[in-house]
Amino acid sequence: MSQNKQDQNKTAQNKFPSIIVFDVNETLLDITSLEPLFERVFGDRIIMREWFAQLVLYSQTMTLSGLYTSFGNLGVGALQMVATTHKVTLTDSDIVELKERMSNMPAHSDVIPALTRLKEAGFRLVTLTNSPSSTSPTPLDKAGLSQFFERNFSVENVGKFKPAPETYNMVAKELSVDTSELCMVACHLWDTIGAQAAGCRGAFLTRPHNAILSAPNVPLPDFVASNLNTLAEQIILNKEA
Structure with a gap:
């Protein structure tokens, strides 16, 4: 050269x-504007961080696996996953609130x-x-x-x-x-x-x-x-x- x-x-x-x-x-x-949802549903706003970590983890897992679904779909799925591990029952209104809060941060x-x-x-x-x-x-x-x-x-x-x-x-x-x-x-x-x-x-x-x-x-x-x-x-x- x-x-x-x-x-x-x-x-x-x-x-x-x-x-x-x-x-x-x-x-x-x-994203701390999402915390009131987690405070109400789980009784602890710090659970939002657990949810967000799972959301990031599984988005990267999907990519490494050659798969794709939207971040929004994964967000809902991660919320359901965290609710299951904490033995909390989600309602349809909880899902609606998550989507609304995510679009209005x-x-x-x-x-x-x-x-x-x-x-x-x-x-x-x-x-x-x-x-x-x-x-x-x-x-x-x-x-x-x-x-x-x-x-x-x-x-x-x-x-x-x-x-x-x-x-x-x-x-x-x-x-x-x-x-x-x-x-x-x-x-x-x-x-x-x-x-x-x-x-x-x-x-x-x-x-x-x-x-x-x-x-x-x-x-x-x-x-x-x-x-x-x-x-x-x-x-x-x-x-x-």
């Missing part, structure tokens, strides 16, 4: 991504200021979610966030859940860029790990109940912060460096 080609490749690798890809559930939208207080800063800094913003696409008004519409995003991508288009590489590659292909042009922002480390393995940068938001995993061969995120404003500042400063 010529020296000129090597220099071009090095420049491309060092260039900061121009497109910020946001996870939606818990990263942008506050508010944005975290740090989201709009951070998105505004990133927009003003010249970044292109998109979302990538495990949730299926929905008709307007979407959850992002209801949370007052849709105007910040150029595109909203759902994994349903590839029939695989994050962190499968096909999900991140889909975003890059749809935007006609390489994955190196993408920086994945998520409060789930499994999401940033998957994105980095696919060639993206990773920005990890340590919201409550989420933390770094230190183990051999586990890629550390390029950026880490407990607040989205701070994470946005890190990203902007890196771009300007």
